Amino acid sequence: MEFHQADLFEAIADAIGDRVALACGDRRLTFAEMDAEANRLAHHLIAAGVRPGEHVGMQLYNGVEYAAALLATLKIRAVPVNVNYRYVQKELLYLYQDSDIVALLYDAEFDDRVAATAPQAPKLRHLISVGGPGSVPGSVEYEEALAGCSTGRGFPPRSPDDTYIIYTGGTTGMPKGVMWSLRDLFFAFGNPAAPPFSVPQDVVEFARTSGPMIMMTAPPLMHGAAQMATFIAWCMGAAIVYVRKFDADEVWRTIGRERVNSLTVTGDAMAIPMADALERDSYDLSSLITYASTGAILTGAVRDRLQALLPNVMILDRFGSTESGSTAAAVAGSSPEKGLRFSPDVPDVTVLDESLRPVEPGSGVLGQVARTGFIARGYYNDPEKTAKTFPQVDGRRWLLTGDIATVEADGTIAVFGRGSQAINTGGEKVFPEEVEAVLKGHPDVYDAVVTGVPDPRWGSRVAAVVQLYPDRPAPSSEELDAHCRESLSGYKVPRAYAFVPEIVRSPTGKADYRWAKETAAAAG
Known part of the structure; x- marks a missing residue:
């Protein structure tokens, strides 16, 4: 067994197979059932000619199928690629071609866009439609794809250096594929409250002995934060809960129905409509313990509004990026209005000045937030941007996040904003x-x-x-x-x-x- 998400999931499924692993809508699967579904899809992908190292795209709303696709792709040592379901044909064509996907799982309601775009992507040779038939010649429905496939494993050994790609950005330019090794991905996006893991077996034991916690991620799985929240939950032996599409009322109703303990959102864009919903209606939120924002920081006004509506819930902000992982927690009382201050989770996070030297605490010198150690490999198909963003300094490889900051006398990092904006x-x-x-x-x-x-x-x-x-x-x-x-x-x-x-x-x-x-x- 390696620090590889497929290895870890399989071992956890063997240890706590009857515990619920995932719930979405009216579907609820145990770890054993989730493993069996992913195995069936994995065997289908192999039969369709997908080989280790090739890329498999997912243009899907949240659901069992997305989670199964992630696991199945990793099981056969292929590379998962998230596809933004809002993209129009021009953007899709760029992503299909840039990512070199050879197979694609997509929701049937996106069939028109996929049918118009897929024939122009020469490497894309296999399509699986979810929730209905596809119109592209040769496409196969998800249930048909799984029919007759084995629920067993029988896959070859994997490597912790296998690749994982998360496409991100697109707000200032075309999206870029962030490449990770699975071992580095595991440690960079790990649960900061978990004990240190020396060997993979430690993760399995932690999941086995942890209580059956219920965690929920509200963002779409096409966002890396939601994918990482899923793996974090499973490595805690916890169930992960989704809503198919974000709707504030449905999130609150689901929390009550599934007895969710921990919720992850992405900034004000989700927090504001959720606060609006709380002011309109009442929900059973007695199980909820934490409300955490990742990927975008809550503004102080929105955070205060939520805290007044959820007086018994801990509201948390996490700092990080697709390239760096989750690196720091917001200091109590900080906000974008008052000044963002973060306390790093790991010693490998600092601020580097223009000469790529660490900023002296308390000096007031501005630089970029940087991390070394467990960081991404670089950008797929973009060696120039990789070299610029991941420089070598005195034999160590660093990630420059682009966040402008300084280090205060107490070691906390004060972040002012993105330098590019x-x-x-x-x-x-x-x-x-x-x-x-x-x-x-x-x-x-x-x-x-x-x-x-x-x-x-x-x-x-x-x-x-x-x-x-x-x-x-x-x-x-x-x-x-x-x-x-x-x-x-x-x-x-x-x-x-x-x-x-x-x-x-x-x-x-x-x-x-x-x-x-x-x-x-x-x-x-």
């Missing part, structure tokens, strides 16, 4: 995250994205794209200006506002800054 206005740097957090603190603002637009005098000026609550009086630009000036220096206050019916975000809550810049510029 910083707005240079008259020589002053403005980080959009801080301004967005303040705007979202206004009671009539539902969501906001801040960007820079060209200015003949200052180079760039701060502009805000704002979504208001439709059932509340609309504040004027002057009111928002006065609200911002209570918390922000004058140069950080937006000089222009564009009001829109809905902010464009990815299903994982990430803002589309290209769209925001175009929208703000068009509004003048």
